[in-house]
Amino acid sequence: MIKTQSLSYSYNTSKEIHFADLAIQDNTQFLLLGESGSGKTTLLHLLGGLLSSQKGSIEVNGTDLTKLSEAELDRFRGKQYGFIFQRNHLIQALTVEKNLLLAPFLAGLKQDSNRIDEVLEQLGIADKKYSKIQELSLGQAQRVAIARAVLNKPAIILADEPTSALDDKNCERVSELLLTVAKQNQATLVIATHDQRLKSKITNLIQL
Amino acid sequence: MNLLILVISYLKAKPLNTLLNIILLALGIAVITILLLFNHQLREKISDNTKGIDLVVGAKGSPLQLILCNVFHIDFPTGNINLKEAERLAKHRLVKNAIPLALGDSYQNFRIVGTNPSYADLYQAELATGVWWSADLEVVLGAATAELLKLEVGDTFESAHGLSKEGHAHEENPFVVRGVLKKTNSVIDNLILTNVSSIWKVHAEHDSIEMVSKIISDTSVLVPTHEAGDSTKEITSLLIKYRNPIAAIQLPRYINTFTSMQAASPAFEAARLFSILGVGVEALTGFAYVLILISALSIFIALYNSLKERQYDLAIMRAMGASRTKLLIATQLEGVTLTVLGSLIGLALGHIVLYAFTLLVAESQKTGLSAFVFYKEELYLFIGSLVLGMLCSLIPSFQAYRTNIHKVLAGS
Numbered sequence: 001m002i003k004t005q006s007l008s009y010s011y012n013t014s015k016e017i018h019f020a021d022l023a024i025q026d027n028t029q030f031l032l033l034g035e036s037g038s039g040k041t042t043l044l045h046l047l048g049g050l051l052s053s054q055k056g057s058i059e060v061n062g063t064d065l066t067k068l069s070e071a072e073l074d075r076f077r078g079k080q081y082g083f084i085f086q087r088n089h090l091i092q093a094l095t096v097e098k099n100l101l102l103a104p105f106l107a108g109l110k111q112d113s114n115r116i117d118e119v120l121e122q123l124g125i126a127d128k129k130y131s132k133i134q135e136l137s138l139g140q141a142q143r144v145a146i147a148r149a150v151l152n153k154p155a156i157i158l159a160d161e162p163t164s165a166l167d168d169k170n171c172e173r174v175s176e177l178l179l180t181v182a183k184q185n186q187a188t189l190v191i192a193t194h195d196q197r198l199k200s201k202i203t204n205l206i207q208l
Numbered sequence: 209m210n211l212l213i214l215v216i217s218y219l220k221a222k223p224l225n226t227l228l229n230i231i232l233l234a235l236g237i238a239v240i241t242i243l244l245l246f247n248h249q250l251r252e253k254i255s256d257n258t259k260g261i262d263l264v265v266g267a268k269g270s271p272l273q274l275i276l277c278n279v280f281h282i283d284f285p286t287g288n289i290n291l292k293e294a295e296r297l298a299k300h301r302l303v304k305n306a307i308p309l310a311l312g313d314s315y316q317n318f319r320i321v322g323t324n325p326s327y328a329d330l331y332q333a334e335l336a337t338g339v340w341w342s343a344d345l346e347v348v349l350g351a352a353t354a355e356l357l358k359l360e361v362g363d364t365f366e367s368a369h370g371l372s373k374e375g376h377a378h379e380e381n382p383f384v385v386r387g388v389l390k391k392t393n394s395v396i397d398n399l400i401l402t403n404v405s406s407i408w409k410v411h412a413e414h415d416s417i418e419m420v421s422k423i424i425s426d427t428s429v430l431v432p433t434h435e436a437g438d439s440t441k442e443i444t445s446l447l448i449k450y451r452n453p454i455a456a457i458q459l460p461r462y463i464n465t466f467t468s469m470q471a472a473s474p475a476f477e478a479a480r481l482f483s484i485l486g487v488g489v490e491a492l493t494g495f496a497y498v499l500i501l502i503s504a505l506s507i508f509i510a511l512y513n514s515l516k517e518r519q520y521d522l523a524i525m526r527a528m529g530a531s532r533t534k535l536l537i538a539t540q541l542e543g544v545t546l547t548v549l550g551s552l553i554g555l556a557l558g559h560i561v562l563y564a565f566t567l568l569v570a571e572s573q574k575t576g577l578s579a580f581v582f583y584k585e586e587l588y589l590f591i592g593s594l595v596l597g598m599l600c601s602l603i604p605s606f607q608a609y610r611t612n613i614h615k616v617l618a619g620s
Contacts, residue, residue: 041618045613050527050613050617051613051614070532074532077527077528077529078528078529078530079529085524087520089617093217093221094217098213098214098217101209102209103528104209106525106530106534111209148528
C-alpha cells in the first residue's frame with residue numbers, strides 16, 4: 001500500500017512540481033503516464049526512496065519514507081523494492097548468477113541459489129545462469145534485469161520506461177512478462193512511462 | 209556473493225590494467241626486497257666476521273685492502289710484516305690477544321691460511337670430524353671448503369701460489385687433511401687452515417731446509433714451533449684484540465707512527481665501505497620508490513576512470529539497498545587488493561631473484577647469502593602497501609560514497 005500526501009519536489013527555487021495525492025493498493029498495477037519532463041521519473045524515484053528532501057509525506061506499507069534516516073532508507077529499499085530501468089544496468093563484470101546474487105547480498109538477505117533458479121525459470125532463461133552479460137541478447141539482458149528486480153520478493157516493483165525503446169512486439173512481450181512476474185511474486189507494479197501502448201494492458205492510470 | 213568477489217570480478221574484467229598495476233608495484237617492491245636482503249645480510253656477515261677483531265695489523269698500504277684481505281679474505285695481501293716486529297707488538301701491554309695470519313697460497317680458489325687454532329675460536333668454529341694439525345703440512349678445512357672440494361680427512365692436495373687456480377703449483381709439498389670444521393656461517397667456512405710454518409715450508413727454497421732441525425730454546429709467541437725473535441721470517445698480518453678501551457685510542461697511533469706496520473680497524477673500514485656502496489644502494493632504492501610511486505599513480509588513475517564508467521553500477525547497487533559506506537569500502541578494497549597482491553608478488557619475487565642469484569653466481573655461495581631469510585622490514589613493506597592502496601583509492605572511494613542515485617538513474 002502506497003500513500004502520498006501533498007507531495008512536492010523542487011530542483012531549484014523557480015520550479016516546483018506538485019504531485020496529486022496517491023493511494024495504490026497492494027497487488028495492483030498502475031501506470032504513471034506523462035510526457036517527458038512531467039516529473040514522472042521524479043515521482044517514481046520519490047516513491048522508491050531514491051530521492052529525498054521533498055515536501056509532504058510518502059507512506060509505504062505503514063512506513064513513512066520521509067522520516068527514515070539514509071541508512072534506514074537503504075535497508076528499506078533493499079527489502080521492499082525491485083527496480084527496473086529503461087536500460088538494464090546489469091553489472092558487466094559479473095555473470096548472470098552473480099548479478100542476481102547481488103540483490104540479496106546488498107539488501108542483507110539470505111542468498112538462495114534455489115530462488116535464482118526459480119526466477120530464471122519463470123522468465124525462461126534458466127540456461128543463461130552462468131553466462132556473461134556481454135553474451136546475452138538485449139531481450140535476455142532485460143529479462144535478467146527483471147529477474148533481479150523480483151528476486152528478493154519485493155512488495156513493490158517500480159519500472160521506469162521499461163518499454164519505450166522497444167518495438168511493438170517486444171513491448172508486448174516485456175509488459176506481459178512484467179505483469180506475470182509481478183503477479184507470480186505478489187508485488188505491486190508501478191510503471192512510469194510515456195508509452196501509450198501500455199494503456200491497453202494496465203487500466204489503473206495516474207496521469208501527470 | 210560478497211564484496212571481495214565483486215571486487216575481484218571487477219579486477220578480472222580488466223585483466224591488462226590489473227596486471228600492469230600489479231606488475232609495476234611488484235617490481236618496485238621486489239627491488240626494495242632484494243636490496244633489503246642484500247644489505248641486511250652483508251651487514252650481518254660483516255659484523256659476524258669482525259667480531260673479536262679490534263684491529264688488523266699488516267704491511268703499509270690501503271687500510272681497506274688490509275681489512276678485505278685479512279678479515280674477509282676477498283682481496284690480496286698488502287705485503288708482509290717481519291715476525292720479530294709482530295712478536296714485539298703481540299707482547300705489548302695493550303694487546304690482549306694476537307693471532308698471526310700467513311697468506312699467499314690457495315687450492316681451487318680456496319685460501320690457505322697459516323695461523324693457530326685460536327683463529328678458529330674467533331668464530332666459535334669447532335671440529336666436525338678429525339683432529340687439529342700436529343705437524344707441518346697438515347690442514348683443517350672449513351665446512352664449505354670441504355663440501356665444495358669434496359675433500360675428507362686423510363685426503364691430500366697440492367696448493368697453488370696466489371689466489372687463482374692457475375697459480376704456480378707447489379708440487380713437492382702436498383697438504384694432508386686432518387680435520388673438518390662445523391659450519392659457522394662466517395668466512396672461516398671457506399678457508400683452509402694450517403700452521404704458519406707450513407706456509408713457510410711451502411715457500412722455502414731448498415737450501416734453507418736445514419734450519420728445521422735446530423733445537424729451539426725460546427719459542428715464538430705467535431708460532432710455537434718456531435724460535436722467538438727470528439727477523440728472517442715474515443707473516444701477513446696480526447689480528448688483535450684490545451686489552452682495554454684505552455687501546456683503541458693509543459694502539460693504532462702507536463703502530464702507525466712508531467713501526468713500519470699499519471693498523472686498520474675492521475669496524476671503521478667496514479663503515480667506510482658501506483658509505484661507498486651506499487651511493488649505489490641509495491640510487492637503486494630511489495629507483496624502486498619511483499616505480500612504486502608510478503604504480504600508485506597508475507592504480508589511482510585506473511580506479512578513478514573505472515569509477516566514472518561504473519557510475520550506473522554504483523547507482524543501481526545503491527538502489528538495491530547498498531549503503532554509501534558499503535560502496536566506499538568496496539572501492540577501498542579494490543585499491544587495497546591491487547597493492548596487497550602487488551606487494552606479495554614483489555616480496556616473493558625479491559626472494560626468488562636472490563635465490564636464482566645464489567644458484568647461478570658461484571661467488572655468492574661463498575658469501576653465504578641466503579634467499580630464505582625474512583626480516584621484519586618486509587612486514588613493514590606489506591603494511592605500507594596496504595596503506596598505499598587505501599591512499600590510492602581515497603578519492604575514488606569518496607566519489608563512490610557520494611554517488612547520487614537519482615541524478616545518475618534519471619540520466620541527464
